[in-house]
Amino acid sequence: MQGVQDLLPTMIATSVWGFVTGVAMLKSGLTEAMASWMTVLVYAGSAQLTSLPLIESHSPLWLVFVAACIVNIRFVIFSAAMYPFFRHLSWKKRLGLGYLTGDISFVLFMARFGESAQRGIPQHVWYLMGAVVPGWVIWQVASIAGIFFGTFIPDDWSLEFAAVLALLAVLLPLVATRPLFACLVVAGVVAWAGQLLPLRLGLLAAVICGVIAGVVVEQLQRKRTTP
Incomplete structure (x- = not known):
């Protein structure tokens, strides 16, 4: 439920x-x-x-x-x-x-x-x-x-x-966290820039870049909070 x-x-x-x-x-x-x-x-x-x-x-x-x-x-x-x-x-x-x-x-x-x-x-x-x-x-x-x-x-x-x-x-x-926000922004920009790529490769690039951006921001957050 x-x-x-x-x-x-x-x-x-x-x-x-x-x-x-x-x-x-x-x-x-x-x-x-x-x-x-x-x-x-x-x-x-x-x-x-x-x-x-x-x-x-x-x-x-x-x-x-x-x-x-x-x-x-x-x-x-x-x-x-x-x-x-x-x-x-x-x-x-x-x-x-x-x-x-x-x-x-x-x-x-x-x-x-x-x-x-x-x-x-x-x-x-x-x-x-x-x-x-x-x-x-x-x-x-x-x-x-x-x-x-x-x-x-x-x-x-x-x-x-x-x-x-x-x-x-x-x-x-x-989208309530910085990693999710970074993922959204990067994926959106890459998807828009890759519209002219064949076979919708722009979407694939957007997924990969968005995930990488989210992981990088998350790792940076952990380093800052780790004493």
């Missing part, structure tokens, strides 16, 4: 982002059935939006996969950070949690347990389940709604911009 409670303020942003992704899939030329299967099987808004222009332009399949993997490379970092809390589980259970875990649930989990000395207790599993399962349901409902009602949305409506604003409204209040 604590995981559900922490997730509740983010559901509006998740719903908007899912709806926009559903509309984008439909308008890119996918059929309603194909778009519905994509949102269930892929369950990664940024990867889906990255792959859609490539699918629409009939790019090679390997290129679609490479572009999606580059955008989602951040989840390798996320999973490495969460591994100590769930390494006692079987690989099947970890695979299921990995499929369900998204950006917001990762941030919520690490904000609550990241500094905890305990590892692998049942509370960690139940909290994450409380955060990821409702998030998955909300995403699927919103995305499928966008798929089936996307034809009624005028093309001149800037839904993508509204989705970005909704996500910012959720994420910015979570």
